[in-house]
Amino acid sequence: MRKIFLPLILSGLLYATVYEGVAIVVKDKAITLLEIKSKMAELNSDAKNAADALIRQKLEELEIQERKITVDSSEVYDDIKKAAARNNMNVSEFYEAVRNSNGMNSTEFKEKMKQKLLSQKLYSAIAYAEITEPSEADVKEYYKLHKEKYKHPSEFTVVVYVAKDKERLQEKIDNPMFDAPDIQTNEQVLPYERISPELSSLLEKTEPNHFTPVVPDGKNGHMSFYVKAKKSVKESSLESVKNEIINSIMEDKRETVLSNYFARLRQNVVIETLRMPE
Numbered sequence: 001m002r003k004i005f006l007p008l009i010l011s012g013l014l015y016a017t018v019y020e021g022v023a024i025v026v027k028d029k030a031i032t033l034l035e036i037k038s039k040m041a042e043l044n045s046d047a048k049n050a051a052d053a054l055i056r057q058k059l060e061e062l063e064i065q066e067r068k069i070t071v072d073s074s075e076v077y078d079d080i081k082k083a084a085a086r087n088n089m090n091v092s093e094f095y096e097a098v099r100n101s102n103g104m105n106s107t108e109f110k111e112k113m114k115q116k117l118l119s120q121k122l123y124s125a126i127a128y129a130e131i132t133e134p135s136e137a138d139v140k141e142y143y144k145l146h147k148e149k150y151k152h153p154s155e156f157t158v159v160v161y162v163a164k165d166k167e168r169l170q171e172k173i174d175n176p177m178f179d180a181p182d183i184q185t186n187e188q189v190l191p192y193e194r195i196s197p198e199l200s201s202l203l204e205k206t207e208p209n210h211f212t213p214v215v216p217d218g219k220n221g222h223m224s225f226y227v228k229a230k231k232s233v234k235e236s237s238l239e240s241v242k243n244e245i246i247n248s249i250m251e252d253k254r255e256t257v258l259s260n261y262f263a264r265l266r267q268n269v270v271i272e273t274l275r276m277p278e
Contacts, residue, residue: 024051025272026058037277047277055271059262062269064118067125071117076110079117087198093216100214127257134249142245143238150241153230156190156203166214166222173211173224192234203227
């Protein structure tokens with residue numbers, strides 16, 4: 001009798017091992033409870049919305065496989081070089097900035113960029129034929145409805161802190177009274193229209209009387225901005241944000257096409273929900 005039941009017991013243990021922690025299976029791709037909980041924290045949402053986002057992600061992976069879409073290492077590196085150049089950094093400095101801001105090492109960041117490029121190729125393949133550029137009337141209407149989105153400070157009064165040693169600079173930020181003659185400081189007024197989009201975004205996110213995170217200075221050193229004041233909110237003219245508006249409209253159209261596509265795809269793929277976080 002033992003000989004009969006032992007294989008069944010072992011089979012049950014194997015089955016439990018395979019499915020331990022798995023919450024949802026999308027065709028042959030598993031979504032774990034841990035992934036759902038992580039996505040809940042990332043999106044600040046409930047389990048259902050987090051699970052929906054992960055199911056969409058798995059459907060995209062299946063489509064990428066089905067369409068045999070690929071991205072090679074040179075494409076990834078070129079994309080990273082362009083991102084670094086937009087921020088006035090070389091690739092090594094950009095990797096360091098990424099590591100400082102979100103803890104990803106260069107290997108993890110390359111993989112993230114690869115997934116982004118794969119998704120972009122997939123989106124283009126699905127949506128390209130169905131999207132047309134917006135008309136002048138569309139642009140004007142969008143601007144009228146989203147004026148608040150295009151308001152920004154006219155200038156920032158900052159104190160720029162520069163140092164070769166990142167740890168020394170961070171020590172100064174943590175304790176402004178700390179005497180550090182090797183750290184250079186320089187007060188400047190930075191007009192919004194004359195600084196890069198990345199810097200303006202960083203300064204907009206930083207409250208007055210606070211430091212920005214430490215970032216590379218493009219000269220093998222590091223810098224941080226102490227935001228003293230932000231001067232009057234200014235409304236951007238239609239012409240100055242026209243390209244940004246066109247991109248936003250195109251992105252909205254693309255997302256509508258993609259959402260509809262993946263909603264139809266979801267109906268035709270076997271999705272099994274085994275459990276959800278409590």
